[in-house]
Amino acid sequence: MELVTKISGITLRNPFMNASGVLGQTVSLLRRLQEAGAGAVVTKSITYEERKGYDNPTFVKIKCGYLNAMGLPNPGFKEFSKELSSSKEEFKVPVIVSIAPSEPKQAKEMAATFKKVADAIEINLSCPHAEKLGLEVFSDMGLTENIVKSVKDNFDGPVFCKLPPYRNEVLGLIKSLESCDALVVSNTIRAMVIDVKAKKPILGNKFGGLSGRALHPISLALVFELYEKTRKPIVGVGGIESWEDAVEFFLAGASAVQIGSALEKKGTTIFKELIEGLEEYLKEEKIGLEELIGLAHDS
Amino acid sequence: MxxxxxxxxxxxxxxxxxxxxxxxxxxxxxxxxxxxxxxxxxxxxxxxxxxxxxxxxxxxxxxxxxxxxxxxxxxxxxxxxxxxxxxxxxxxxxxxxxxxxxxxxxxxxxFGNFFDLSRGNKYLLVAGGTGAAPILMAARNLSKLNAEVITIYGGKSRKHLVFLEDFNKYSKKVFAYTEDGSFGYSGVVTKDLQNVISSFLPEVILTTGPEMMMRKVVETSVRNKIYCEASIVRIIKCASGVCGSCVLEPQGLLACKDGPVFSGEVLINSNFGKTMRSESGKEVEIK
CATH class of the missing domain: 2.40.30.10 (Translation factors)
Structure with missing residues (x-):
């Protein structure tokens, strides 16, 4: 079965890509994802300045998923765009550059710089644990609107916005996203884990983002609701570990999905597993991927 | 579960x-x-x-x-x-x-993989400075397996050779090197490596230590067509193969999960001993 899917004008050979922050830090890792079968590759969120990230522990496995507080480590947009532009021709699949600007001026400069190397830009409006970035930007409606506009005005390709999983906040601020082309739903949930013997929060940053299994039904509900409320194309993300988890997102209205935590559990071979599983399902159900998208809604 | x-x-x-x-x-x-x-x-x-x-x-x-x-x-x-x-x-x-x-x-x-101790019966261990810890564990386990072990162990001075007595216990012979000449042979561990290889004819070489030293050991092993493994040091954050800070390039292998032990053939074709990623993910030179 044909797995090709389209989002805001870009064509993917299949609807599976990595989630930002997972194996997207270097060209070598993005290339490994491409070779493993990903339909598009997404970079780590790039900020204006270089960031070292938070102190360890930065990533822990818990009973219902994973907690991370990496702290957006990245070499800064100038350094990263240099690395990406020197190897752009190695990519046969779309490269989606994730950026986390804190104000419109930064957004403008970053969008203009990535113009030549990015097939799409994903704006991180939802990192739950970085000061003046991600979620802190999103909570300011005017700021979000201006950042999205700045990117849109300085970039030719589609602009995606990655949202937090908090329903009321997202619905309340949805108007600020009018100029963006597609929504990525959703980022992690702010969370914490405490070690009972050390009697302290484990993460160096104390707070982190919850991903994995526990996030899946929460993201799914938000995708379902946003599909009806905005009619913008949606990229579903949250706890996808199997093709069934992905199909749920397509039925709820996502045109493509991103894989994050499952890369810890299954490694990059998960892409092959998802592709084969989805192909088999579409064949058995005698349905095309395009027809599947949003099918769970009452017409 | x-x-x-x-x-x-x-x-x-x-x-x-x-x-x-x-x-x-x-x-x-x-x-x-x-x-x-x-x-x-x-x-x-x-x-x-x-x-x-x-x-x-x-x-x-x-x-x-x-x-x-x-x-x-x-x-x-x-x-x-x-x-x-x-x-x-x-x-x-x-x-x-x-x-x-x-x-x-x-x-x-x-976390991670480990040295292959079942590849033969003659092991040459090359340990430098504070990298010696996993090599000492390998020496102890190899001696339990009755393997023939020769160790080359080096450091800045005699005081830096903190595991010398232990290596003596588990090796048939230990060649000790100090940079200041305060004990054993004067110089670095790789100084007489080719001679030791030629006389001992090991089946496997295992190494840990400073990266430039390991690069030399790996190159010498590959040149002599002897299977070699090195345990490498990178910035490890997630320890789960997710964040990418410990990447070995251009292969995109992760020291935290695919490693930290890699074979000489993999390392020789990588940026091992040349560059690595800093905490922010910036490419930096290894000195």
Missing amino acids: YLLWSNFNLGRDNKIYLMRLEMSYYVRGKLELNNKPLDKIAILEFDLDENMSCKPGQYIMAWLPNYGEIPLSPSICDDRKLQLLVEDVGATSNKFVNLEVGSYAYFRGP
């Missing part, structure tokens, strides 16, 4: 066993001994609350709440005893080196 064990009364030990499989589970250790042969180097021995077991080359994540967590390859990690060789190279390792007896630290793991 969670539903399974939480719905039945499995007893404390079984419950802990299953928890360790499905989540990051820290084992608490009480510092029993802090032997500091030098200001910036310490051999730490912890008594663990629960058993931990680690194969040579594997690493654990060692956490001091409020300070940080670092990857370390133990020299002993068996049952409830954990021995670590720590060099003060940053804030967290500084705290570890100066940890007072009776203090607690927390450990999770083991």
Whole structure:
């Protein structure tokens, strides 16, 4: 079965890509994802300045998923765009550059710089644990609107916005996203884990983002609701570990999905597993991927 | 899995066993001994609350709440005893080196792959400085397997050769090197490597130590067509193959999960000994 899917004008050979922050830090890792079968590759969120990230522990496995507080480590947009532009021709699949600007001026400069190397830009409006970035930007409606506009005005390709999983906040601020082309739903949930013997929060940053299994039904509900409320194309993300988890997102209205935590559990071979599983399902159900998208809604 | 064990009364030990499989589970250790042969180097021995077991080359994540967590390859990690060789190279390792007896630290793991000890019967071990810990564990396990072991062990001075007595115990012969000439042969470990290889004819070479030293060992092994493995050091953050900070390029291999032990053939075709990624992911040169 044909797995090709389209989002805001870009064509993917299949609807599976990595989630930002997972194996997207270097060209070598993005290339490994491409070779493993990903339909598009997404970079780590790039900020204006270089960031070292938070102190360890930065990533822990818990009973219902994973907690991370990496702290957006990245070499800064100038350094990263240099690395990406020197190897752009190695990519046969779309490269989606994730950026986390804190104000419109930064957004403008970053969008203009990535113009030549990015097939799409994903704006991180939802990192739950970085000061003046991600979620802190999103909570300011005017700021979000201006950042999205700045990117849109300085970039030719589609602009995606990655949202937090908090329903009321997202619905309340949805108007600020009018100029963006597609929504990525959703980022992690702010969370914490405490070690009972050390009697302290484990993460160096104390707070982190919850991903994995526990996030899946929460993201799914938000995708379902946003599909009806905005009619913008949606990229579903949250706890996808199997093709069934992905199909749920397509039925709820996502045109493509991103894989994050499952890369810890299954490694990059998960892409092959998802592709084969989805192909088999579409064949058995005698349905095309395009027809599947949003099918769970009452017409 | 969670539903399974939480719905039945499995007893404390079984419950802990299953928890360790499905989540990051820290084992608490009480510092029993802090032997500091030098200001910036310490051999730490912890008594663990629960058993931990680690194969040579594997690493654990060692956490001091409020300070940080670092990857370390133990020299002993068996049952409830954990021995670590720590060099003060940053804030967290500084705290570890100066940890007072009776203090607690927390450990999770083991992580990563390990040295292949079943590839032959003649092993040449090449250990440099504070990288010697996993090689010592390998030497001990090889001697239990009755393998023939020759060790080349080097450091800045005699005081830096903290595991010399142990290596003597587990090796047929130890060639010791000091940079200042205070003990053994004067110079670096790779100085007479070719001669040792030519006379001993090892089937396998294992190495840990400073990266430039290991690069030389790897190149010499590949040139002599001898199977070689090195345990490499990168910035490890997630320890789970997710964040990419420890990437080996251009292959995109992850030291935290695909490694930290890699074969000579993989390393020789990589940026090993040339560049690595900094904490921010910037490419930096290795000196």
